Amino acid sequence: MARYLYSSRIQFIFLLSMGILLLIPLFGLEGYRLRLLALVFMWVALAGCWNLMSGYTGYIDFGPVAYFGIGSYCTALLMIRGNLPFLLSLFLSGGVCAGFAFIIGLVTLRLQGAYFAIATFAVAEALKQIILEGDRLAGVEFFGGSHGLTLPPAPSELFFYYLLLFFMGMIIALTYLLSHTKFGYGLRAVREAGSAAELSGVPTLRVKTQAYMLSSSLIGCIGGVEAYWLTYIIPDDVFHIMRTIQMVIMTLLGGMGTVLGPVIGGSFLTLIAEYLGVKFVYDYLILVGGVIILVIILLPRGVVGEIKRRRGRSRWFF
Amino acid sequence: MVLLECRGVTKLFGALAAVQDFSFLLHSGEILGLIGPNGSGKTTLFNVIAGLYTPDQGKVFFRGKSTLGLPAHAICRLGIAKTSQIMQPFTDMTVWENVLVAALYGGNLPMARAMEKADEVLQFVGLGSLRDDPAGKIAVPFRRRLELGRALATGAEVLLLDEVLAGLSSVEIEEALQLLREMRRQGKTLILVEHVMRAVMGVSDRISVIHHGEKIAEGNPREVAGNPLVIEAYLGKRYA
Amino acid sequence: MLLFFQSLVNGLLLGGIYAACSAGFSLASGVMGVVNLSHGDFVMLGAFITYWLFVLLGMDPFLTLPFTLVILYGLGYLLQRLAINRLVGAPPIMSYLLTFGFHLVIANMALRAWTADYRSVNPSYSGLTWNWSGIVLPVSRLATFFVAMGVILGLYYLLYRTEIGRAVRATAQDREMARLTGVRIFKIYTFTFALAASITGLAGSLISNTFVIYPQMGLPFTITAFCVVVLGGMGYIPGTLLGGVVLGIVESMATTYLTAGISLTLTFFLLLLMLILRPGGILGKGAIE
Numbered sequence: 001m002a003r004y005l006y007s008s009r010i011q012f013i014f015l016l017s018m019g020i021l022l023l024i025p026l027f028g029l030e031g032y033r034l035r036l037l038a039l040v041f042m043w044v045a046l047a048g049c050w051n052l053m054s055g056y057t058g059y060i061d062f063g064p065v066a067y068f069g070i071g072s073y074c075t076a077l078l079m080i081r082g083n084l085p086f087l088l089s090l091f092l093s094g095g096v097c098a099g100f101a102f103i104i105g106l107v108t109l110r111l112q113g114a115y116f117a118i119a120t121f122a123v124a125e126a127l128k129q130i131i132l133e134g135d136r137l138a139g140v141e142f143f144g145g146s147h148g149l150t151l152p153p154a155p156s157e158l159f160f161y162y163l164l165l166f167f168m169g170m171i172i173a174l175t176y177l178l179s180h181t182k183f184g185y186g187l188r189a190v191r192e193a194g195s196a197a198e199l200s201g202v203p204t205l206r207v208k209t210q211a212y213m214l215s216s217s218l219i220g221c222i223g224g225v226e227a228y229w230l231t232y233i234i235p236d237d238v239f240h241i242m243r244t245i246q247m248v249i250m251t252l253l254g255g256m257g258t259v260l261g262p263v264i265g266g267s268f269l270t271l272i273a274e275y276l277g278v279k280f281v282y283d284y285l286i287l288v289g290g291v292i293i294l295v296i297i298l299l300p301r302g303v304v305g306e307i308k309r310r311r312g313r314s315r316w317f318f
Numbered sequence: 319m320v321l322l323e324c325r326g327v328t329k330l331f332g333a334l335a336a337v338q339d340f341s342f343l344l345h346s347g348e349i350l351g352l353i354g355p356n357g358s359g360k361t362t363l364f365n366v367i368a369g370l371y372t373p374d375q376g377k378v379f380f381r382g383k384s385t386l387g388l389p390a391h392a393i394c395r396l397g398i399a400k401t402s403q404i405m406q407p408f409t410d411m412t413v414w415e416n417v418l419v420a421a422l423y424g425g426n427l428p429m430a431r432a433m434e435k436a437d438e439v440l441q442f443v444g445l446g447s448l449r450d451d452p453a454g455k456i457a458v459p460f461r462r463r464l465e466l467g468r469a470l471a472t473g474a475e476v477l478l479l480d481e482v483l484a485g486l487s488s489v490e491i492e493e494a495l496q497l498l499r500e501m502r503r504q505g506k507t508l509i510l511v512e513h514v515m516r517a518v519m520g521v522s523d524r525i526s527v528i529h530h531g532e533k534i535a536e537g538n539p540r541e542v543a544g545n546p547l548v549i550e551a552y553l554g555k556r557y558a
Numbered sequence: 559m560l561l562f563f564q565s566l567v568n569g570l571l572l573g574g575i576y577a578a579c580s581a582g583f584s585l586a587s588g589v590m591g592v593v594n595l596s597h598g599d600f601v602m603l604g605a606f607i608t609y610w611l612f613v614l615l616g617m618d619p620f621l622t623l624p625f626t627l628v629i630l631y632g633l634g635y636l637l638q639r640l641a642i643n644r645l646v647g648a649p650p651i652m653s654y655l656l657t658f659g660f661h662l663v664i665a666n667m668a669l670r671a672w673t674a675d676y677r678s679v680n681p682s683y684s685g686l687t688w689n690w691s692g693i694v695l696p697v698s699r700l701a702t703f704f705v706a707m708g709v710i711l712g713l714y715y716l717l718y719r720t721e722i723g724r725a726v727r728a729t730a731q732d733r734e735m736a737r738l739t740g741v742r743i744f745k746i747y748t749f750t751f752a753l754a755a756s757i758t759g760l761a762g763s764l765i766s767n768t769f770v771i772y773p774q775m776g777l778p779f780t781i782t783a784f785c786v787v788v789l790g791g792m793g794y795i796p797g798t799l800l801g802g803v804v805l806g807i808v809e810s811m812a813t814t815y816l817t818a819g820i821s822l823t824l825t826f827f828l829l830l831l832m833l834i835l836r837p838g839g840i841l842g843k844g845a846i847e
Binding site: 058060062111112113115117118119122123125126130133245248252282283285288289291292293296297300 | 644648650659665781827
């Protein structure tokens with residue numbers, strides 16, 4: 001690894017922040033606020049995963065919620081029907097998602113960018129329908145259909161706080177660390193100029209597939225975490241297109257293809273959603289729509305991207 | 319030794335044959351010039367050799383083995399690199415990073431070695447001072463050198479250079495030709511697609527002429543320049 | 559056997575409607591490369607305009623059509639002029655996201671204003687049916703079908719037989735060349751999108767007496783339009799007819815012989831299948847951007 005290309009100052013800031021977040025609960029953070037923070041971690045992590053694929057390859061995935069749903073259901077089923085412990089189920093779910101991503105990617109990643117977006121969206125919706133109708137059509141009691149599944153009782157809120165903090169930290173670190181590895185350079189090359197990348201020897205399809213699998217398996221894991229956290233899942237919730245929208249808009253707002261983008265976009269929008277969403281559901285959606293429109297027209301590179309552009313540099317740690 | 323061979327390559331776009339039954343041999347260490355009027359199929363031929371297009375008929379052989387069906391990145395790794403006429407730098411990355419990608423993937427070098435190679439290549443093409451500039455912001459002549467740099471960094475033996483001299487001043491052309499000769503001295507084999515007649519005639523060992531997708535002449539520069547078919551097809555600058 | 563033919567005819571009528579709803583989408587995507595994810599919301603708006611005029615003023619649905627045309631033209635004009643035109647030359651993803659933003663705003667403002675209640679337009683003749691040797695043909699659906707045909711033919715005429723239509727097609731094929739021959743690109747784009755919006759709104763008005771109306775009906779229609787257009791070939795207007803009919807018949811058959819709730823899933827599967835196997839459409843005439 002190109003050690004000297006990484007800034008030690010950035011690493012220090014990261015570790016410091018993580019340390020602070022680790023210690024906060026000991027100073028009396030609990031209940032609602034603890035949950036809210038954990039929620040922020042979850043969304044930053046999700047946005048970060050989506051960013052890893054779509055932000056860095058430029059190949060926009062409109063169906064990440066598919067893996068969230070697969071992860072949720074996989075974890076739930078392994079725990080309920082397989083009687084496996086949570087962490088093992090989570091780990092296996094990640095693997096299952098990677099497998100699905102490989103198969104789906106095999107077919108969809110060959111398509112042109114615009115078609116890939118629609119195809120992934122279609123896959124997500126189709127999966128929802130399958131889970132909803134699957135039991136009825138096959139005559140079994142497996143997925144629970146529209147009634148959903150109930151998981152075993154969960155441990156304390158603190159458990160999820162730390163688990164989601166772990167995921168968030170890992171994804172941010174991963175994104176940063178990848179920047180100066182061969183894989184990271186390959187990703188960016190694919191985004192910038194696909195055919196030029198091929199001509200420079202980058203196996204674009206393989207790189208896209210790897211990014212897709214990585215992103216999807218992590219999204220699936222987080223889906224599994226949420227399933228356990230909420231104890232109850234239904235298809236309409238875990239496969240809901242709103243999750244895709246959130247991931248997209250958070251990354252877009254923060255800045256696609258940057259490390260901090262998902263952090264900024266994720267935290268900001270989650271907090272706004274909490275404030276508005278509880279009481280004014282439609283208002284939140286209108287706001288989201290408005291934000292999307294404004295960002296596309298005025299700030300296409302997102303907050304972080306614009307800052308980078310003005311400073312004239314393209315350092316990754318931003 | 320024959321390094322590269324095109325045998326009866328035909329590429330169709332709909333009903334139009336951009337390249338028609340084109341064959342030629344490329345020997346190790348030579349500089350082959352490929353000339354022809356605009357739209358004659360030169361870039362298409364390059365794209366076929368580099369693997370961006372699949373020929374409808376015919377094959378390309380590298381070191382005796384057919385490259386048919388191989389994706390572009392694999393062909394690059396084998397040892398054939400191409401520059402693009404429409405320059406496509408990785409705009410959000412620095413000049414150095416652009417070349418690094420080529421060294422990492424095309425050259426299949428470990429990171430430390432690839433970084434060194436990127437430095438070497440940048441020095442060689444004269445972009446050392448621009449190394450940390452965003453590739454999208456550098457001036458046009460420098461972009462050509464970046465294209466060249468990326469191709470070189472892949473470590474490929476055969477370089478397909480598509481109009482690398484376009485838009486350069488006389489002085490710059492002379493510098494570029496020096497580079498090309500140095501590359502040959504270092505063991506590279508080149509095919510040049512060019513419109514700058516004086517330059518390509520002066521530096522090439524052999525010339526192939528393509529017109530409407532077909533080869534109409536081949537030989538040393540002087541033979542080709544005097545060929546009435548070529549003169550007629552070209553209606554362009556004559557080699558003085 | 560009769561069931562089969564009934565199903566077939568239902569599918570055909572449905573297909574004509576789908577075609578009318580999708581023509582605007584094909585136009586926008588074919589000419590400008592803009593995949594309008596708020597497309598279905600124009601259908602919704604058209605339907606609601608007809609609804610409110612019917613309920614508040616007692617206007618016959620077919621008479622509301624000119625209103626819809628004008629209002630939706632205006633909306634399309636504004637959206638294109640103020641926003642979408644800025645995306646010319648940008649990667650397609652941007653127009654996806656922008657139009658999705660439109661969708662969120664339009665659909666949810668409608669939801670807020672009119673609540674999620676289902677509504678329908680029931681003029682005095684809505685129950686009439688015509689019995690053709692055992693096959694039941696609802697009169698309003700039949701009329702809608704013919705008007706839809708008229709709309710598509712009109713669009714075809716506009717594009718292929720008029721001066722402005724020629725300019726639109728030229729711009730679709732080669733923007734730079736069109737610009738060089740004096741075509742005002744941005745004006746053409748604005749016109750095209752506004753036209754697409756108005757036709758889509760018109761289709762929405764037409765279907766108001768066939769389908770249930772509610773603010774969130776937009777998204778399924780966008781997906782349907784996408785499927786129809788991919789089937790028929792993106793940008794190829796006559797293909798919309800084929801695509802619509804194919805989808806309509808497939809859906810109708812599935813509803814009859816399988817289960818009612820399956821239509822959206824089916825649309826998705828069909829779409830996915832087409833994208834993978836034959837992105838150029840059944841006839842292969844679509845532009846593969």
